[in-house]
Amino acid sequence: MKKKWVSHITLLLVCLFMIYPIVWWFGAAFKSNEEIDSIHFFPINPTFSNFIDGWYAIPGFTFTQFYLNTFELIAGVLFTTLISCSLVAFAFARLDFPLKKFWFSIVLVTLMLPSQITLVPQYDMFNAFGWVNTYLPFIVPHTLAGGIGGSFFIFLLVQFIRGIPKELDEAAKIDGCSWFGIYFRIILPLMKPPLVTVAIYCFLWNWDDFLGQLIYINSVDKYTVGLALKMFVDTNTSVPWGQLFAMSLLSVVPAILIFFFAQRHIVDGVATSGLKG
Secondary structure (H helix, E strand, C coil): CHHHHHHHHHHHHHHHHHHHHHHHHHHHCCCCCCCCCCCCCCCCCCCCHHHHHHHCCCCCCCHHHHHHHHHHHHHHHHHHHHHHHHHHHHHHHHCCCCCHHHHHHHHHHHHHCCHHHHHHHHHHHHHHHCCCCCCHHHHHHHHCCCCCCHHHHHHHHHHHHHCCCCHHHHHHHHCCCCHHHHHHHHHHHHCHHHHHHHHHHHHHHHHCCHHHHHHHCCCHHHCCHHHHHHCCCCCCCCCCHHHHHHHHHHHCHHHHHHHHHHHHHHHHHHHHHHCCC
Protein backbone atom coordinates (compact mmCIF):
# COMPACT_ATOMS: atom_id res chain seq x y z
CA MET A 1 0.00 0.00 0.00
CA LYS A 2 2.85 2.34 0.89
CA LYS A 3 4.53 1.70 -2.47
CA LYS A 4 1.34 2.64 -4.27
CA TRP A 5 1.13 5.94 -2.42
CA VAL A 6 4.75 6.71 -3.21
CA SER A 7 4.28 5.92 -6.89
CA HIS A 8 1.09 7.99 -7.09
CA ILE A 9 2.70 11.00 -5.41
CA THR A 10 5.73 10.69 -7.69
CA LEU A 11 3.54 10.58 -10.77
CA LEU A 12 1.55 13.57 -9.53
CA LEU A 13 4.71 15.62 -9.02
CA VAL A 14 5.97 14.66 -12.47
CA CYS A 15 2.62 15.67 -14.00
CA LEU A 16 2.71 19.02 -12.20
CA PHE A 17 6.25 19.57 -13.45
CA MET A 18 5.19 18.77 -17.03
CA ILE A 19 2.08 20.98 -17.09
CA TYR A 20 3.86 23.94 -15.46
CA PRO A 21 4.83 25.53 -18.85
CA ILE A 22 1.25 25.14 -20.11
CA VAL A 23 -0.25 26.79 -17.03
CA TRP A 24 2.29 29.62 -17.25
CA TRP A 25 1.56 30.01 -20.99
CA PHE A 26 -2.18 30.25 -20.33
CA GLY A 27 -1.62 32.90 -17.66
CA ALA A 28 0.84 34.84 -19.84
CA ALA A 29 -1.84 35.23 -22.53
CA PHE A 30 -3.69 37.54 -20.13
CA LYS A 31 -0.66 39.52 -18.94
CA SER A 32 0.52 42.92 -20.07
CA ASN A 33 4.13 43.39 -21.15
CA GLU A 34 4.91 44.91 -17.76
CA GLU A 35 3.68 41.79 -15.96
CA ILE A 36 5.11 39.20 -18.34
CA ASP A 37 8.18 38.51 -16.19
CA SER A 38 6.14 38.16 -13.02
CA ILE A 39 6.65 35.02 -10.95
CA HIS A 40 2.89 34.59 -10.62
CA PHE A 41 1.13 32.01 -12.77
CA PHE A 42 -1.79 34.32 -13.44
CA PRO A 43 -1.77 38.10 -13.85
CA ILE A 44 -2.73 40.42 -11.03
CA ASN A 45 -4.57 42.64 -13.50
CA PRO A 46 -5.69 40.33 -16.33
CA THR A 47 -6.30 41.89 -19.72
CA PHE A 48 -8.34 40.41 -22.55
CA SER A 49 -7.13 42.98 -25.05
CA ASN A 50 -4.21 40.71 -26.01
CA PHE A 51 -6.59 38.52 -27.99
CA ILE A 52 -8.25 41.43 -29.79
CA ASP A 53 -5.06 43.41 -30.43
CA GLY A 54 -3.16 40.27 -31.40
CA TRP A 55 -5.83 39.27 -33.94
CA TYR A 56 -5.26 42.58 -35.78
CA ALA A 57 -1.56 42.99 -34.94
CA ILE A 58 -0.18 42.24 -38.42
CA PRO A 59 -0.51 45.39 -40.57
CA GLY A 60 -2.89 44.84 -43.49
CA PHE A 61 -3.95 41.39 -42.31
CA THR A 62 -5.91 39.65 -39.58
CA PHE A 63 -5.57 36.17 -38.20
CA THR A 64 -8.78 35.30 -40.01
CA GLN A 65 -6.77 35.33 -43.24
CA PHE A 66 -4.03 33.16 -41.73
CA TYR A 67 -6.53 30.62 -40.41
CA LEU A 68 -8.23 30.44 -43.80
CA ASN A 69 -4.83 29.91 -45.46
CA THR A 70 -4.00 27.11 -43.02
CA PHE A 71 -7.33 25.34 -43.52
CA GLU A 72 -7.00 25.71 -47.30
CA LEU A 73 -3.56 24.09 -47.20
CA ILE A 74 -4.63 21.26 -44.90
CA ALA A 75 -7.85 20.60 -46.83
CA GLY A 76 -5.84 19.98 -50.00
CA VAL A 77 -3.38 17.78 -48.13
CA LEU A 78 -6.13 15.79 -46.40
CA PHE A 79 -8.10 15.08 -49.57
CA THR A 80 -5.08 13.96 -51.58
CA THR A 81 -3.67 11.90 -48.71
CA LEU A 82 -6.85 9.89 -48.14
CA ILE A 83 -7.26 9.10 -51.84
CA SER A 84 -3.63 8.33 -52.69
CA CYS A 85 -2.71 6.37 -49.56
CA SER A 86 -5.85 4.24 -49.71
CA LEU A 87 -5.20 3.44 -53.39
CA VAL A 88 -1.56 2.52 -52.77
CA ALA A 89 -2.49 0.44 -49.73
CA PHE A 90 -5.17 -1.38 -51.74
CA ALA A 91 -2.60 -2.19 -54.44
CA PHE A 92 -0.12 -3.59 -51.93
CA ALA A 93 -2.77 -5.56 -50.06
CA ARG A 94 -4.76 -6.98 -52.96
CA LEU A 95 -2.93 -6.80 -56.30
CA ASP A 96 -0.08 -8.96 -57.54
CA PHE A 97 2.64 -7.16 -59.50
CA PRO A 98 6.40 -7.60 -60.03
CA LEU A 99 8.65 -6.84 -57.05
CA LYS A 100 5.65 -6.18 -54.83
CA LYS A 101 7.44 -7.14 -51.61
CA PHE A 102 10.51 -5.13 -52.61
CA TRP A 103 8.54 -1.94 -53.20
CA PHE A 104 6.60 -2.39 -49.97
CA SER A 105 9.89 -2.78 -48.09
CA ILE A 106 11.08 0.46 -49.70
CA VAL A 107 7.96 2.16 -48.35
CA LEU A 108 8.71 0.84 -44.87
CA VAL A 109 12.36 1.91 -45.08
CA THR A 110 11.28 5.50 -45.74
CA LEU A 111 9.64 5.45 -42.31
CA MET A 112 13.15 5.50 -40.83
CA LEU A 113 14.46 8.18 -43.21
CA PRO A 114 14.82 11.60 -41.49
CA SER A 115 13.07 14.34 -43.43
CA GLN A 116 16.17 16.55 -43.16
CA ILE A 117 18.00 14.24 -45.57
CA THR A 118 15.61 14.99 -48.44
CA LEU A 119 15.05 18.65 -47.52
CA VAL A 120 17.69 20.21 -49.81
CA PRO A 121 17.07 18.09 -52.95
CA GLN A 122 13.30 18.53 -52.53
CA TYR A 123 13.63 22.30 -52.28
CA ASP A 124 15.93 22.38 -55.32
CA MET A 125 13.42 20.35 -57.33
CA PHE A 126 10.36 22.35 -56.27
CA ASN A 127 12.21 25.61 -56.90
CA ALA A 128 13.04 24.42 -60.44
CA PHE A 129 9.33 23.68 -60.95
CA GLY A 130 8.43 27.20 -59.80
CA TRP A 131 6.41 25.88 -56.87
CA VAL A 132 8.09 27.93 -54.13
CA ASN A 133 5.66 30.36 -52.48
CA THR A 134 2.73 28.12 -53.37
CA TYR A 135 1.00 25.25 -51.57
CA LEU A 136 2.01 22.74 -54.25
CA PRO A 137 5.13 21.47 -52.38
CA PHE A 138 2.75 20.24 -49.69
CA ILE A 139 -0.16 18.99 -51.80
CA VAL A 140 1.65 17.28 -54.70
CA PRO A 141 3.76 14.89 -52.54
CA HIS A 142 0.60 13.83 -50.71
CA THR A 143 -1.07 13.25 -54.08
CA LEU A 144 1.64 10.65 -54.68
CA ALA A 145 1.14 9.07 -51.22
CA GLY A 146 4.23 10.86 -49.91
CA GLY A 147 4.61 13.90 -47.72
CA ILE A 148 4.39 13.92 -43.95
CA GLY A 149 3.43 10.46 -42.66
CA GLY A 150 2.68 8.98 -46.08
CA SER A 151 4.59 5.76 -45.46
CA PHE A 152 3.01 5.29 -42.04
CA PHE A 153 -0.48 5.82 -43.47
CA ILE A 154 0.13 3.25 -46.21
CA PHE A 155 1.36 0.68 -43.69
CA LEU A 156 -1.65 1.34 -41.43
CA LEU A 157 -4.14 0.90 -44.26
CA VAL A 158 -2.42 -2.17 -45.71
CA GLN A 159 -2.69 -3.94 -42.36
CA PHE A 160 -6.41 -3.19 -42.22
CA ILE A 161 -7.17 -4.24 -45.81
CA ARG A 162 -5.35 -7.56 -45.32
CA GLY A 163 -7.90 -8.39 -42.64
CA ILE A 164 -10.85 -7.95 -45.00
CA PRO A 165 -11.89 -11.39 -46.41
CA LYS A 166 -10.84 -11.88 -50.03
CA GLU A 167 -14.10 -13.72 -50.65
CA LEU A 168 -15.69 -10.28 -50.96
CA ASP A 169 -13.35 -9.51 -53.87
CA GLU A 170 -14.18 -12.79 -55.58
CA ALA A 171 -17.91 -12.21 -55.20
CA ALA A 172 -17.52 -8.72 -56.68
CA LYS A 173 -15.52 -10.12 -59.62
CA ILE A 174 -18.31 -12.58 -60.36
CA ASP A 175 -20.71 -9.63 -60.51
CA GLY A 176 -18.43 -7.95 -63.05
CA CYS A 177 -16.54 -5.53 -60.81
CA SER A 178 -13.12 -4.30 -61.94
CA TRP A 179 -10.27 -3.85 -59.46
CA PHE A 180 -11.15 -0.19 -59.14
CA GLY A 181 -14.77 -1.15 -58.59
CA ILE A 182 -13.71 -3.51 -55.80
CA TYR A 183 -11.67 -0.71 -54.21
CA PHE A 184 -14.42 1.89 -54.51
CA ARG A 185 -17.49 -0.24 -53.76
CA ILE A 186 -16.16 -2.90 -51.37
CA ILE A 187 -12.92 -1.92 -49.67
CA LEU A 188 -13.27 1.85 -49.29
CA PRO A 189 -16.59 1.77 -47.36
CA LEU A 190 -15.06 -0.74 -44.92
CA MET A 191 -12.00 1.44 -44.32
CA LYS A 192 -13.73 4.15 -42.29
CA PRO A 193 -11.90 3.53 -38.95
CA PRO A 194 -8.33 3.66 -40.32
CA LEU A 195 -9.19 6.49 -42.75
CA VAL A 196 -10.46 8.60 -39.87
CA THR A 197 -7.21 7.88 -38.03
CA VAL A 198 -5.19 8.87 -41.09
CA ALA A 199 -7.19 12.10 -41.43
CA ILE A 200 -6.62 13.03 -37.79
CA TYR A 201 -2.89 12.36 -37.86
CA CYS A 202 -2.55 14.15 -41.20
CA PHE A 203 -4.35 17.21 -39.83
CA LEU A 204 -2.30 17.37 -36.64
CA TRP A 205 1.10 16.80 -38.27
CA ASN A 206 0.54 19.30 -41.08
CA TRP A 207 -0.92 21.89 -38.72
CA ASP A 208 2.36 21.74 -36.76
CA ASP A 209 4.64 21.66 -39.81
CA PHE A 210 6.33 25.00 -39.14
CA LEU A 211 9.64 24.16 -40.83
CA GLY A 212 8.12 23.11 -44.15
CA GLN A 213 5.84 26.14 -44.26
CA LEU A 214 8.73 28.44 -43.37
CA ILE A 215 10.84 27.09 -46.23
CA TYR A 216 8.28 27.14 -49.03
CA ILE A 217 5.96 30.06 -48.21
CA ASN A 218 7.36 33.58 -48.58
CA SER A 219 4.40 35.94 -49.08
CA VAL A 220 2.53 37.21 -46.03
CA ASP A 221 -0.81 36.83 -47.85
CA LYS A 222 -0.12 33.06 -48.03
CA TYR A 223 1.15 32.71 -44.45
CA THR A 224 -0.30 30.05 -42.18
CA VAL A 225 -1.02 30.63 -38.49
CA GLY A 226 2.39 29.27 -37.45
CA LEU A 227 4.24 31.62 -39.79
CA ALA A 228 2.11 34.59 -38.71
CA LEU A 229 3.16 34.04 -35.09
CA LYS A 230 6.82 34.53 -35.92
CA MET A 231 6.03 38.03 -37.20
CA PHE A 232 5.42 39.11 -33.60
CA VAL A 233 9.13 38.64 -32.86
CA ASP A 234 11.04 41.63 -34.19
CA THR A 235 14.58 42.26 -32.95
CA ASN A 236 14.27 45.99 -33.72
CA THR A 237 11.18 46.71 -31.65
CA SER A 238 9.59 45.65 -28.40
CA VAL A 239 7.90 42.26 -28.65
CA PRO A 240 4.22 42.28 -27.58
CA TRP A 241 4.59 39.09 -25.55
CA GLY A 242 1.03 39.06 -24.28
CA GLN A 243 -0.38 39.20 -27.81
CA LEU A 244 2.07 36.55 -28.98
CA PHE A 245 1.08 34.15 -26.21
CA ALA A 246 -2.63 34.88 -26.76
CA MET A 247 -2.42 34.12 -30.49
CA SER A 248 -0.26 31.05 -29.94
CA LEU A 249 -2.84 29.81 -27.45
CA LEU A 250 -5.58 30.23 -30.04
CA SER A 251 -3.40 28.54 -32.68
CA VAL A 252 -3.44 25.22 -30.82
CA VAL A 253 -7.20 25.21 -30.20
CA PRO A 254 -8.15 23.45 -33.49
CA ALA A 255 -5.58 20.72 -32.92
CA ILE A 256 -6.68 20.23 -29.31
CA LEU A 257 -10.35 20.03 -30.30
CA ILE A 258 -9.60 17.54 -33.05
CA PHE A 259 -7.59 15.37 -30.67
CA PHE A 260 -10.08 15.33 -27.80
CA PHE A 261 -13.17 14.78 -29.92
CA ALA A 262 -11.54 12.20 -32.18
CA GLN A 263 -9.19 10.32 -29.85
CA ARG A 264 -11.60 7.38 -29.72
CA HIS A 265 -11.33 7.06 -33.50
CA ILE A 266 -7.51 7.16 -33.25
CA VAL A 267 -7.52 4.24 -30.82
CA ASP A 268 -10.10 2.30 -32.83
CA GLY A 269 -8.28 2.84 -36.13
CA VAL A 270 -4.87 1.82 -34.82
CA ALA A 271 -6.29 -1.14 -32.88
CA THR A 272 -8.27 -2.56 -35.79
CA SER A 273 -5.31 -2.11 -38.13
CA GLY A 274 -2.86 -3.64 -35.71
CA LEU A 275 -4.93 -6.73 -34.97
CA LYS A 276 -5.40 -7.65 -38.62
CA GLY A 277 -3.00 -9.07 -41.17
